[in-house]
Amino acid sequence: MENSVEILKEGKYIYGIIRHTGPLDYGPIGMGKRADVVYAINYKDISAIVSNSPIIQYEARRVNMTTHEKVLEEVMKQFSVLPVRFSTISEHDDEAGILRILEKEYKKLDEMLIKMDGKKELGLKVLAHEAAMYEGILEKYDNIRSLRDKLINLPVDKTHYQRMKIGEMVVEALKKETSNYKDLILNVLTPISEEVKINDNYGEMMILNSAFLIKNTNETEFDKVVNELDEKFGRFMTFKYVGTLPPYNFVNLAINTKGI
Secondary structure: OOOOOOOOOEEEEEEEEEEOOOOOEEEOOOOOOOOOOEEEEEEOOEEEEEEEEEOOOOOOOHHHHHHHHHHHHHHOOOOOEEEEOOOOEEOOOOOHHHHHHHHHOHHHHHHHHHHHOOEEEEEEEEEEOHHHHHHHHHHHOHHHHHHHHHHOOOOHHHOHHHHHHHHHHHHHHHHHHHHHHHHHHHHHHHHHOOEEEEOOOOOOOEEEEEEEEEEHHHHHHHHHHHHHHHHHHOOOEEEEEEEEEOOOOOOOEOOOOOOO
16 A cells, blocks of 8 residues: 555745835745745735745744744845744635735735834843842942841841841842833833833843834934943843834734635
8 A cells, every 4th residue: 555645735825014116035035844935916006925835733832933923024125024924824726815915915014014114113021130139239228238237147047037028128129220221211212212111021130122113314313322221221131122023912813814
């Protein structure tokens, strides 16, 4: 009995939408192991960036996510891009399916491209230095410092309750300080941004996990302000600044490819 090999149907993997008319060829950088050519399919004055792909659900593994993002990053060297949700595949092996999607969604895509024109996403994560923050709290909060000084030479077993109390006071002071720093950073950066997205923090020492949508013309100023914040508060925190990113935090583009 011969082994049966499943032959997968072919479709078009959609990476993003741009404002463009005419051919584009980004070479063999497409999804999966085949490294299909990434290119543009045009409708009116917009284009879908696609590559050939078997019709499968790509796993959200690092290798696949990285390929998807690298294609978008390559496109972003020339264009503002609307990133399409990961593993969006038209179930047609010709361009007709993509053209029908672009025609049906044209008004929405056109409006989103107008909104994103000349803008980019920049990411900023701010992480507190635990030891330096603790030192800063002792410098700033007289009540915590004086209580700590009273207990410093006393036996641990006889001052357990008081030491627990200091720990609770430090935790509350840390919450207050990180909240104040977060507000201060946002108050400086928000006025030079078009939109701001605050994402959930992970870990107690994260002060801010954010994305900023800014005009390309404001990028130099934004960089300068982040550098100034880093110089001012570098003792207490690390600024992890990433750009330019596909605007995932400001564009949620889910394209329905079923029945089209």
